[in-house]
Amino acid sequence: MAEPEHECPFCGIKSTEAFVIEVHVEDEHAEGSTTHSSLQDAGLAEQLSNQHAYEDPPVPTSDDDAQWTKCTRPGCGEYVLIQDIDEHLGVHASMEDSDDAGKTQSSPASKSTAARQAKVKASQTARPNDRKKKSGPTLLEFFSGNSYHGRHPPPQRTKEALPLGRLGRRELGPHAFEKQMPEHVRRRLQNDAQPHQVNKLDRNGKLRAETIVDNETAGLIPHLATLCAKDEDVLVTYLCHPSTKHINKLRCDGNFCGYWNIQMVLSFLQATGALPDLRQMPNILQIQDTIEQAWSNGILSHGRRETGGIRGTRKWIGTSEATAYFTQIGISVEASAFEDQEHELGAVALLDHVEAYFLSGTEKAESSGTSHITQLAPIYFQRLGHSMTIVGLQRNKDGSRELLLFDPSFETSGAMQTLLAGKRSRAQLENLLKPYRRSDQSLARWEEFEIVVPRGGA
Structure with missing residues (x-):
């Protein structure tokens, strides 16, 4: 009942x-x-x-x-x-x-x-x-150019109202048919993530100038490793490259989560030298231009037909657009899809795959207690209605597993900012880690997942 x-x-x-x-x-x-x-x-x-x-x-x-x-x-x-x-x-x-x-x-x-x-x-x-x-179609069908890229086709009665292959609000969000985003949203996307200098006290009490971007947080990976190692219920934790930044949404009307996750992967590629010409993080409008250029170059070009074009709009994007973007800028990627099968949940298959991925990087990992920081890339992660960035995996002593994620929906908490500043926080360990953890139980609510893993230059 x-x-x-x-x-x-x-x-x-x-x-x-x-x-x-x-x-x-x-x-x-x-x-x-x-x-x-x-x-x-x-x-x-x-x-x-x-x-x-x-x-x-x-x-x-x-x-x-x-x-x-x-x-x-x-x-x-x-x-x-x-x-x-x-x-x-x-x-x-x-x-x-x-x-x-x-x-x-x-x-x-x-x-x-x-x-x-x-x-x-x-x-x-x-x-x-x-x-x-x-x-719905599989991700492999999508990459052959014959699907709705992992997003369910519109129901039959909606299909009749839309051009063949065109996605609707269920897949592209409340602004699926938008021609142009409002000007005040565009201005925020252009201006609110610009680098600027602030004066900060270092550990010696001296002022120093530091260049920051307001919605970017660097240095979280080592702190997550330390916190997970303190959790007595955790058996082992694997984390991606420590240069990966958490990038949260700007305060404007529109989710744009796919773009923030592209930027998080870019923060790794930028720091590790895979994109030597990338000096400043591209904003959402620039990422849209690059995706449109990829389509014009024949890279997953059916995405334009399915979305009706994304330039200057608040339409949601997913693994298709992320793959087109990275391919256009010369980064090869590996895409995988996981869905419920007769004898296995998609969530279990996803966790198995991600755990194997991080285990492959343990040889070069920096270990501290039960935590291991690898040199591996973060993973673009998509499920119905939302995308995040996988930055690690945690296996607990009771056998359960949790993904460690950077979710662009949430800013870095004040308590974590305190730790990043080198100060002590009185916050409970559980509350510090919860925004980054997604348990196998919570993942089991979803039937299908997609990931995109950057593998370096094409």
């Missing part, structure tokens, strides 16, 4: 956890909430009211198009799959807890997370072949 869903009376967000909705209402819809007042700042209300002027006329859509909602956490605004909202809000809660040393492990958010994981574990007792089998 399905569990009853609780719904926010103000914005319609749903959850099987009543507590999640209660906290959501208190945080986002209380009188004087910044969620309501922020729309008055900087003329955003007027900008939002004019947003539809930049989009194509609406087309018939299927019920599947309404499977995601917009997170109303202040400063977030991410479009999140309904089935993923509990986990998304849980990461928000853990980051807030890590920035508040007074919180304890018995906090309601932690209880909610534990309950959610127990339900996922229970769902895994069903045989994989009892799960609904998807009928």
